[in-house]
Amino acid sequence: MIPIQRLSLPEDVSARMTILTKRIGLRDVASGARKKYADNLWDGEGDVKKALREVLRRMAPGILGCCMYCGSCTGTDIEHFEPREHNSLQTFRWTNHLLACGPCNSKYKGTWWKCDEETGEPLLVDPTRDDPFAHLVLNLREGIYRSPTAKGESTIELLGLNLPARRFPEARKRAHENAWVVLHNWGQARRDDDEKGMRAALGLLTLQPFADVWQAMLRQAVLPGADIVMRDEPPWVLPLLRDEELRAATLVEFPVSATPTTNH
Numbered sequence: 001m002i003p004i005q006r007l008s009l010p011e012d013v014s015a016r017m018t019i020l021t022k023r024i025g026l027r028d029v030a031s032g033a034r035k036k037y038a039d040n041l042w043d044g045e046g047d048v049k050k051a052l053r054e055v056l057r058r059m060a061p062g063i064l065g066c067c068m069y070c071g072s073c074t075g076t077d078i079e080h081f082e083p084r085e086h087n088s089l090q091t092f093r094w095t096n097h098l099l100a101c102g103p104c105n106s107k108y109k110g111t112w113w114k115c116d117e118e119t120g121e122p123l124l125v126d127p128t129r130d131d132p133f134a135h136l137v138l139n140l141r142e143g144i145y146r147s148p149t150a151k152g153e154s155t156i157e158l159l160g161l162n163l164p165a166r167r168f169p170e171a172r173k174r175a176h177e178n179a180w181v182v183l184h185n186w187g188q189a190r191r192d193d194d195e196k197g198m199r200a201a202l203g204l205l206t207l208q209p210f211a212d213v214w215q216a217m218l219r220q221a222v223l224p225g226a227d228i229v230m231r232d233e234p235p236w237v238l239p240l241l242r243d244e245e246l247r248a249a250t251l252v253e254f255p256v257s258a259t260p261t262t263n264h
């Protein structure tokens with residue numbers, strides 16, 4: 001998971017969603033009428049969903065729009081962060097929409113919803129509101145996540161981010177090794193004044209699935225003790241991860257204020 005900047009919806013879509021939310025709010029909750037009404041509206045509003053999907057794809061990492069939770073390609077589903085089964089008023093609320101893959105949306109998260117009893121904070125990282133890297137720490141060698149926070153722990157467990165069955169640890173390890181090769185190519189292209197080669201390498205680093213791996217590499221390279229923690233990286237890797245030009249072009253910081261130059 002990497003930080004994601006929420007873009008604006010087209011005005012007509014936004015206005016339509018406000019009207020729909022108001023209509024839903026007029027229905028009775030206790031009898032279940034509100035939920036049924038909201039579900040019917042959601043099923044029928046094909047144009048709204050098409051527009052939502054378009055903007056969500058532009059916000060998501062990767063060319064095709066990767067899942068905003070697990071980072072694998074491809075995000076196919078409009079995910080309701082707070083499930084509409086839990087709160088129908090969130091059905092058409094833009095700040096509640098993310099792009100997710102089918103398994104994250106349906107099999108793993110489903111209608112799950114849990115908040116911290118003291119703070120009321122959802123126990124799930126929302127990459128448009130939270131800094132994922134404050135909650136999810138990637139062990140690059142193992143491709144496994146661990147977490148220093150309850151929100152992070154719950155996120156890893158809920159989405160199965162370390163589950164061998166989802167094959168993410170293996171995929172992250174491969175993405176890490178691929179990044180070594182691409183970094184090498186970028187460094188070579190820069191030495192050769194080969195701008196096209198540099199651009200191609202930047203595209204590979206930023207637009208591939210599992211964007212979290214590259215972002216974790218950039219972050220961990222400048223932490224105290226990085227020389228020891230990252231001692232198994234090939235010798236060209238750490239100096240390049242600390243290169244200002246490369247960091248400026250590819251690091252996605254939280255909150256996301258500007259689109260990196262290589263993004264789409």
Ligand SMILES: [Zn+2]
Pocket residue numbers: 067068069070071072100101102103104105
């Ligand atoms: Zn996913």
